[in-house]
Amino acid sequence: MTPMDRHFGDDEAEKMSDGTDQRSIGQRAGPPARTPAGPLFRRLFVINGLVFAIGTLVLALSPATVSSPVLLTEVSVLLIGLVLILAANAMLVRTSLAPLDALASLMQRVDLLRAGDRLTESGNGDLDHLIDTFNAMLDRLEAERSESSAHALAAQEGERRRIAQELHDEVGQGLTVVLLGLKRVIDRAPADLRDELHSVQETVRDSLDEVRQVGRRLRPGVLEDLGLHSALSALCHDFSQVSAIPVIREVDPDLPGLSSDTELVLYRITQESLTNIARHAGATRVELSLVAGRDALRLRITDNGKGGVVREGAGIRGMRERALLIGARLTITSPPGGGTQVCLVVPGTTSGR
Known part of the structure; x- marks a missing residue:
């Protein structure tokens, strides 16, 4: 080990003993990523506050009164008011959270082999950031999938070319030599053996044709040539x-x-x-x-x-x-x-x- 290697190793050990380096410190010290939790909480809080404030104002300005003890006719008025408040609150909250249903549906159907399926912005400022983040994540995943597929398919095509070349050079030429040898044997063979040798010759010729067809399927030479x-x-x-x-x-x-x-x-x-x-x-x-x-x-x-x-x-x-x-x-x-x-x-x- 050279002195430079030892010095480099000491620096690395010092970094490991500190538990981090300057770059990781700078990354942790940066501002936290924006999340939709805070704005969404404020929106829901404001919606509920407005609903209950309006309900309280209506009750304060209306001629309705509540006796002590509460009369039976007044209970129905209170229940109707409560139902109206809850209905208005549910409608407003559901409208605010509607983009989450669309986002969940996209999560269930997303397929990286079917690119381009995205969720459009809803106009809800609190959830638009979440939608944009999810769409950006899909963009990254599709790009990474496409890149990895490109490497895999390129390797596959290379392997196909290699196998096709070996079939042509090794198996094909070997079968050709066998055919030539059979032809010389048939020419010198007795008449009673020629039919059997011809049958063997046709079998070898069919095998050679199969090897050539497999080679063409593996490596489309006609595509490159013609x-x-x-x-x-x-x-x-x-x-x-x-x-x-x-x-x-x-x-x-x-x-x-x-x-x-x-x-x-x-x-x-x-x-x-x-x-x-x-x-x-x-x-x-x-x-x-x-x-x-x-x-x-x-x-x-x-x-x-x-x-x-x-x-x-x-x-x-x-x-x-x-x-x-x-x-x-x-x-x-x-x-x-x-x-x-x-x-x-x-x-x-x-x-x-």
């Missing part, structure tokens, strides 16, 4: 071949220039939607449209399946996370028996026409 239009066409073609479900495509030929992240999100959401249709929808037709409007780019994938999506699994939540990465809005409508429509709206991308 662009989004060709990648979506290839994706729909592969989907129709595997599932025997036709896909009617409508892709705008004059799409605006998109970033690589946006293209990848569009591709992955389309891929996940088609996968869900093949697994769960029981559909016989799929429609895909990607059109650039005046204010946004819209991707729609619609099927005529059974619909009725009641629980969002990991696939749909992953789609929502990807949509948040590019500031897009994802909606899924699925009435029972009415099929399912996935709609992604990417703002800020307009048609050049």
Whole structure:
């Protein structure tokens, strides 16, 4: 350990023995954060005070009197006055606390994967600070969620590329060598063994095709090489071949220039939607449209399946996370028996026409 290290360690020990440092002292010495408790208490106190003061004034100026002992007819007057005072007090207090009900409702339904759900200011100065603080907290949580999702999805894409590359370089080339070896064996094999060797050869060739398809799903090379239009066409073609479900495509030929992240999100959401249709929808037709409007780019994938999506699994939540990465809005409508429509709206991308 160098003298500088020892000196630094002594300084740190001294700070620890003091229990704090100058920065933490300055932070604690600052003014306390403003809370709505004090203003809300004063509002309720003033409301109750005004109600009871007005009630007292009305009783003082009215011709009503109270005997001693209290007569039965006077009891009814007192009860009516008390009811009116309590009703006025309840109405005023409920109006003052109404924003708390809206805030509690927002707390129950808030979902960080559905950004933008906020509570507007109520005009109640005592609770506006609380509403603003809660909205600011949601902004921070959504930003942190989006950032963490971006890191996770970037790592996922990197892992997919690595696995796809290994499948191509290791497994794919290994199966290719096996095919070449089988071909040489078949050429020299007796006639009674050639049928069996041909069967083995076809099995290996099918396995090689499967490896290549898995590699394309993991790493859409056509997206990087030929662009989004060709990648979506290839994706729909592969989907129709595997599932025997036709896909009617409508892709705008004059799409605006998109970033690589946006293209990848569009591709992955389309891929996940088609996968869900093949697994769960029981559909016989799929429609895909990607059109650039005046204010946004819209991707729609619609099927005529059974619909009725009641629980969002990991696939749909992953789609929502990807949509948040590019500031897009994802909606899924699925009435029972009415099929399912996935709609992604990417703002800020307009048609050049």
